[in-house]
Amino acid sequence: MKTDQRSSANQITEGVIWKQLLLFFFPILLGTFFQQLYNTTDAVIVGQFVGKEALAAVGGPAATLINLLIGFFVGLSSGATVIISQYYGAGMRDNVKKTVHTAVALSVAGGAAMMLIGLFFSRPALLAMNTPAEILSQSAAYMRIYFLGIIPSLVYNMGSGILRAVGDSRRPLCFLILSCLANIVLDILFVKVLGLGVAGVGLATALSQVISALMVVRCLMRANDSYRLFPREIRFSPVLLHNIIRIGLPAGLQSTMYSVSNLIVQSAINTFGTDTVAAWTAYSRVDGIFWMILGAYGVSITTFAGQNFGAGKYDRIRKSVRVCLGMAAFTSVLLSTAVLTGGHVFLRLFTDDPNVIAIGLKIMRVISPSYVTYVCIEILGGTTRGCGDALPPMIMTCVGICVLRIIWIAAAVPMRTEISTVAFSYPLTWTVTSLLFVAYYLKGNWLKRCGG
Numbered sequence: 001m002k003t004d005q006r007s008s009a010n011q012i013t014e015g016v017i018w019k020q021l022l023l024f025f026f027p028i029l030l031g032t033f034f035q036q037l038y039n040t041t042d043a044v045i046v047g048q049f050v051g052k053e054a055l056a057a058v059g060g061p062a063a064t065l066i067n068l069l070i071g072f073f074v075g076l077s078s079g080a081t082v083i084i085s086q087y088y089g090a091g092m093r094d095n096v097k098k099t100v101h102t103a104v105a106l107s108v109a110g111g112a113a114m115m116l117i118g119l120f121f122s123r124p125a126l127l128a129m130n131t132p133a134e135i136l137s138q139s140a141a142y143m144r145i146y147f148l149g150i151i152p153s154l155v156y157n158m159g160s161g162i163l164r165a166v167g168d169s170r171r172p173l174c175f176l177i178l179s180c181l182a183n184i185v186l187d188i189l190f191v192k193v194l195g196l197g198v199a200g201v202g203l204a205t206a207l208s209q210v211i212s213a214l215m216v217v218r219c220l221m222r223a224n225d226s227y228r229l230f231p232r233e234i235r236f237s238p239v240l241l242h243n244i245i246r247i248g249l250p251a252g253l254q255s256t257m258y259s260v261s262n263l264i265v266q267s268a269i270n271t272f273g274t275d276t277v278a279a280w281t282a283y284s285r286v287d288g289i290f291w292m293i294l295g296a297y298g299v300s301i302t303t304f305a306g307q308n309f310g311a312g313k314y315d316r317i318r319k320s321v322r323v324c325l326g327m328a329a330f331t332s333v334l335l336s337t338a339v340l341t342g343g344h345v346f347l348r349l350f351t352d353d354p355n356v357i358a359i360g361l362k363i364m365r366v367i368s369p370s371y372v373t374y375v376c377i378e379i380l381g382g383t384t385r386g387c388g389d390a391l392p393p394m395i396m397t398c399v400g401i402c403v404l405r406i407i408w409i410a411a412a413v414p415m416r417t418e419i420s421t422v423a424f425s426y427p428l429t430w431t432v433t434s435l436l437f438v439a440y441y442l443k444g445n446w447l448k449r450c451g452g
Contacts, residue, residue: 017316018323021300025327027169029296031160034173034180040285041180042201045187047282047350054198055350056277057138061131063281064259064266065122066146069114070153071255077107077158079248082306082386083240084165084227089310095240096226100162102237102244104220104229107158111151118147129263130270132277138198145199149206152213159216164303166227171219179212250394251385257402268409268422276419279359282350286343286364290335290371297328298382305386317383321441324379332372339368363423370427376434377401380441392440400433 014020047055080103087095122143126136156179160172183204190200220229269280301324308316339346347360381393408425 017320018327021304021320021324021327024167024169024303025296025300027173028164028299029293031169031173031176031296033292034176035292037180037184040288041184041187042205043281043285043350045191046198046201047278049192050197052278052351052353052356053135053274054138055281056132056274057135057198058142058201058281061126061129061266061270061277062122062139062143062146063284064262065125065129066118066143068256068259068263069117070150071259072252073107073110073114073154074157075250075252075255076110076245076248077103077154077161078251078302078385079244079246079390080106080158081161081165082247082302082388082390083243084162085303085306085386086310086388088166088226089307092310093226096166097228098237099240099244100220100227100229101233101235102240103158103162104155105234105236106241106244107154108151108234111154114154115147115150118150119144122147129267132270132274134274135277142198142202145202145206149209152206153209156209156212156216159213159220162220162227163216164299165306166225167303167307172216175212175215175219178215179208182211183208247385247388247390250390254394254397257398261402261405264406264409265422265425268413269419272419275353275355276359278351278353279347279356279363279419282347282356283360283363283367285350286339286346287367289339290332290368293331293335294328294374294378297324297331298378300324300382301379302382302386305383309387317387321379321383325375328375328379329372332375336368336371339364343368359419362420366420366423367426370430373427373430373434376437376441377430380437384441393437396436396440397433400436401429404432405429 042058043055046058080099084096084099084103087099123136123140126139126143131139156175160175163169163172186204186207187201190196190204194200196203217229220227221231223229266280269276301320304320304324305317308314308320343361343364344357347357347364351357377397381397384390384393405425405428408428409422412424413421
């Protein structure tokens, strides 16, 4: 059954494009800021109150492995966001309802599987990454505690994706702010007051994820629209699950390939010692500002394209791409300038060790100037996925970023064994992949294949 369910509060398919993009973008941006604050708070507190070994344990190889699994599920769940946004834009109420319940079932089942993987394989995976001996035990403990709270984390991410798919980016922001504040308080309590060290950080994160999951589930259960959640109806709908996986699996595999290439990069970094691991961890937290902003643009254009695709407004999709590319490029240049100018100040938030700071600045000078080269990957990839074209973006990303990055690490680093050689793998692969995306967007006839 097709009914018009779009309210005046959801103007993604109407109005001035740049205004509607920004109205949707800023709550997502603030949300990703507070999501980043989760990890940054952990790093700052352990770095200042426990030491550089704890900083490396929380943010080095452990974080890379966690991102491998979480990234796969977030990519997979994006299939649900796309499907729901298309059905919602088309006014297909029954399909929205069934997809919501299938998506929540997927988050619970996926969380249970990841919890078991994290509990049993954390230490072997860390050993395989050449994790320095002085941080191995702390990294393994942090990962095991983190994965105990993985089901609530995935439920929150899926629930937030559902709300954003229907045009609501404000309530996920509110939930994230509250859980982030809880995480900060619990971090201070467990680490500074109770002296639990790295284990305290993991426990604080797990408990705060429970809080965020409870809030988003309560919100969905009280909704007065087709995306309302009924716990008794949480089950898999085979056809809709297939549609979610069809779109989400390429994104999940793409994220996995990203993480695999980052694992290889992290393994190369680990061979430089604890100071370099700590410096990479500190820089990655600064670098996270860029990723949260570009990620917010990517989520915005994916939802924007999905709803307008469902409504049959293809010209509006093309116009929104041009607008979003301009905004993202401008933002990237500003971020590069800010990071390069204030790099020393940013790094001192995490550590006072002069050698760690010096290494961090060296990394920063290689990667930060090239932020703008990543813009086309995020915006054009998000647009095509929002319209249901998920496989080609995955292939381009895997070849242009992941495979090329692995080749660079294997071939170039042995010839010039410096941290700057490792860091250069990022601007190199971003540039190549952006060119692939531009060529595909302009000549790939992707919108026609999706039905436009």
